[in-house]
Amino acid sequence: MKRVTIYEVAKEADVSLATVSRVINGSNVVKEATRKRVEDAINKLGYRPNAIAQGLALQRSTTIGLIVPEASFVYIGQIINGLSDVAKIYDYNIILHTVTEGITNIREVVDEVIKSRVDGVIIYCDRKLDDSTKLLEEYNIPMVVMGTDISSDSICSVFIDYERAVHDLCASYLKKGIKDITIVEDRRNDVISEEMKEGARKAFEEAGEKFESYLAIPKGSRSTYKYLRKSLKKSHKGLFIANRDSQAMAILNVAKENGLSIPEDVEIVCMTDTKYNSMARPEISAFIMPSYDLGAVSMRLMTKMMNGEEVEEKEKCLGFLYQERKSTKKEAVV
């Protein structure tokens, strides 16, 4: 099937291409009869406007760039779902860029983004933002950062207050007299790890204590599980807070394998809930984080920025829910 252009539609309907253009774009200055003729021609020929040509003429692509770390994390998938659903509503397309640490050069991705002339960029930020993204700012490309709270003239951000979540959780445990709280580093997510640590630090400080139990996973270890299996003392007691489901499950497995009971000896809380937490036994208590909304809200914000609407709130903090399950002792927290 040959690609049919606006010219052919015009000829078929016996009007000028300007009129066809008007019909496509819903301009209401077209006479009903003419519109009908054009629409018939469009259907007859199976005409679909060429978005590229439209992009050139309009100087906008109705496309946004999305930059995420590897797509195989469940919560990233949920973010993408949210983003995608909202993008569909506003008729925006998404150009997806995944960046794999070690493999991808973020500079190249940014370059690609600029070349593709997207109308905006949404980026999930799991570590401190690379300087190359500064370039996007210079180009004045509207940008939404997911996962960390920064903003500027052309940047909005949507994030979750992990610091507060951890803070409140720790505070509640400290109030109960439990001081054995370990934060497990998530090497794949600097930003969240830092926030978690900070939340704990403050909670301890407020309680006149000092937070010292940040469990850094050495670069050499292949997984949290393998590392913990060696390092977790069989006599360990207390609460573990981990960011990802797989880390929480690793702790759970190691604890059980070392003869510790959950939640009696060790308690576990996962910061980013997924269905897998409910599948673990005992089920893992977790914060239900609005991943889908992170994507959805970001995209909604993006449309506003692209329309030049004034955004009153440039840093948007999303709420969360604490879901107590079986890996923690009964007692409402947060």
Next chain:
Amino acid sequence: MKRVTIYEVAKEADVSLATVSRVINGSNVVKEATRKRVEDAINKLGYRPNAIAQGLALQRSTTIGLIVPEASFVYIGQIINGLSDVAKIYDYNIILHTVTEGITNIREVVDEVIKSRVDGVIIYCDRKLDDSTKLLEEYNIPMVVMGTDISSDSICSVFIDYERAVHDLCASYLKKGIKDITIVEDRRNDVISEEMKEGARKAFEEAGEKFESYLAIPKGSRSTYKYLRKSLKKSHKGLFIANRDSQAMAILNVAKENGLSIPEDVEIVCMTDTKYNSMARPEISAFIMPSYDLGAVSMRLMTKMMNGEEVEEKEKCLGFLYQERKSTKKEAVV
């Protein structure tokens, strides 16, 4: 920063735009000194070619469309990672479309794909291909289908032989005299469910038996877990084969909760391995499916099709590995 065009670069370097174009595209007929001047101008002005204009002029967008069901499945994420990595190598961009059953109208997605004038489409097919995709064929858009073995003039496919996997697995169990084999339906994936059923059917037939234990999950049930909790007899013995990790885990949980032991009473095999299978206790035996490769190979194939290269093998079957773990009795299969 104002968007700088090829004209401004030309002026800055005091050459014609044709020369700039040549430099950008690495044409080697440009004198070294001239090239240098142009490159300096490009750097000075921070010029980035406008991919949209290039697309219009060249009649190709160096972009492919990717259509997947919800992105929050781990294996879909892996596919995307593979696709994305290879796309990067060949300098292709990916426009991502997620289709959510009930929410997304596949017709609209196809329309969007056509409008965006992508050079090719890669689609993950978890149910019988909708007729609207026929349109893509009519438009002669190169297409790679992941997950099912169909091909035509403009369609290639990359898939995994789930039927064989299940067949061999069943055959091996039947040989041991175990006939209590249940295939659990994956309502989110018609195609694989059918293949699995077919594989079992054939294996049973070859053994002079009849396969009858296909466990359909009623539309009403919220999850495999909830359904099984009611329906799994406490006396059940035998092997369960499930497609997704979450289903396998559901079976595992229900079995344990009903006092059955694994693998003594019930054995479990998951068709599509993810890290979560190794985190379950007992660890779940599974087929390690090449999800990443599914994406990578598809993209590679796509580049060939887009280059008009002859593709010798239009239906590409990827191999897999059986990973025995603790949810099955010791004994090599497959």
Next chain:
DNA sequence: CTGAAAGCGCTAACAC
């Protein structure tokens, strides 16, 4: 209400 024509930024003949 509709048509003519000038771009949008770039590529690719075709000249010189």
Next chain:
DNA sequence: GTGTTAGCGCTTTCAG
């Protein structure tokens, strides 16, 4: 080697 020019398919003034 390098410049000139005609599109690529569409939108949008500006006339009529």
